Amino acid sequence: MIFDENEAAQIKANYDRDGYVRLPGFLDAESLKELLENLDRFIAEIVPGLPNSDVYYESKDRSNAIRQLIRLNRHDAFFDRMMSDSDFTRLAELLIGRKTASRNMQFFNKPAKIGAPTPPHQDGHYWMIEPCEGLTMWLALEEVDEENGCVRYSTGSHLKGFRPHGRTDTLGFSQGLTDFPNEDDKANEVVMRAKPGDLLVHEAKTVHWADGNTSETRDRKAMGLVYLSDRARENKEAQAAYQKKLKADLEVAGKI
Numbered sequence: 001m002i003f004d005e006n007e008a009a010q011i012k013a014n015y016d017r018d019g020y021v022r023l024p025g026f027l028d029a030e031s032l033k034e035l036l037e038n039l040d041r042f043i044a045e046i047v048p049g050l051p052n053s054d055v056y057y058e059s060k061d062r063s064n065a066i067r068q069l070i071r072l073n074r075h076d077a078f079f080d081r082m083m084s085d086s087d088f089t090r091l092a093e094l095l096i097g098r099k100t101a102s103r104n105m106q107f108f109n110k111p112a113k114i115g116a117p118t119p120p121h122q123d124g125h126y127w128m129i130e131p132c133e134g135l136t137m138w139l140a141l142e143e144v145d146e147e148n149g150c151v152r153y154s155t156g157s158h159l160k161g162f163r164p165h166g167r168t169d170t171l172g173f174s175q176g177l178t179d180f181p182n183e184d185d186k187a188n189e190v191v192m193r194a195k196p197g198d199l200l201v202h203e204a205k206t207v208h209w210a211d212g213n214t215s216e217t218r219d220r221k222a223m224g225l226v227y228l229s230d231r232a233r234e235n236k237e238a239q240a241a242y243q244k245k246l247k248a249d250l251e252v253a254g255k256i
């Protein structure tokens with residue numbers, strides 16, 4: 001673990017209190033370079049063979065920018081190792097307080113000018129797990145701020161339970177809060193600007209969202225790493241039924 005005992009205790013206390021934690025420079029320049037090289041390799045060599053459920057483009061004809069890659073760890077040994085045996089893994093264990101099991105790694109892009117907003121949501125609502133013990137890490141791969149759509153959190157929202165969600169039109173984020181923003185969200189919003197290598201981590205019930213990318217020139221690339229506790233049981237039947245329906249809806253809507 002890259003943190004000493006006192007640092008680790010402070011990070012865990014902040015995370016438990018706020019529902020998120022920010023770790024500037026979590027990935028050093030050399031590791032970030034290695035990650036970016038592997039991402040380029042993945043896009044060149046593996047993406048062309050992926051099913052349409054694991055790669056989303058901004059337009060259906062696949063002619064323009066990649067918007068999202070899903071389950072990178074299942075498709076490639078480099079990303080599998082990064083998830084399952086690394087400082088990310090050990091940080092997840094510290095914050096969840098247990099060993100982790102099921103995992104998913106994603107790549108999120110908001111291409112310049114066209115990257116859409118991320119609807120407000122709670123990740124645990126998507127996961128369909130019991131008990132709801134899990135977290136998402138969000139690693140900035142480039143400078144992120146208000147202009148290109150940084151992540152925003154509602155501080156302390158993880159302590160207030162699940163909120164109602166409904167279907168959205170956003171490819172990759174099919175569920176959004178229907179009661180957003182409430183008074184707490186308005187009072188407790190934090191804007192998470194980030195530099196390449198900075199890591200944000202949020203709890204399963206933390207309300208978060210992001211604006212679209214209004215920059216003319218700057219993309220907004222990031223990695224998302226989901227860790228669940230080893231005792232969280234996934235409702236595989238409900239997950240599969242939802243994914244099947246979602247895929248069918250997206251195909252009918254011409255989005256994938």
Ligand SMILES: O=C(O)CCC(=O)C(=O)O
Nearest residue numbers: 108118123136138210224
């Ligand atoms: O990248 C984004 O805009 C949001 C990512 C997100 O919602 C997540 O990682 O849970």
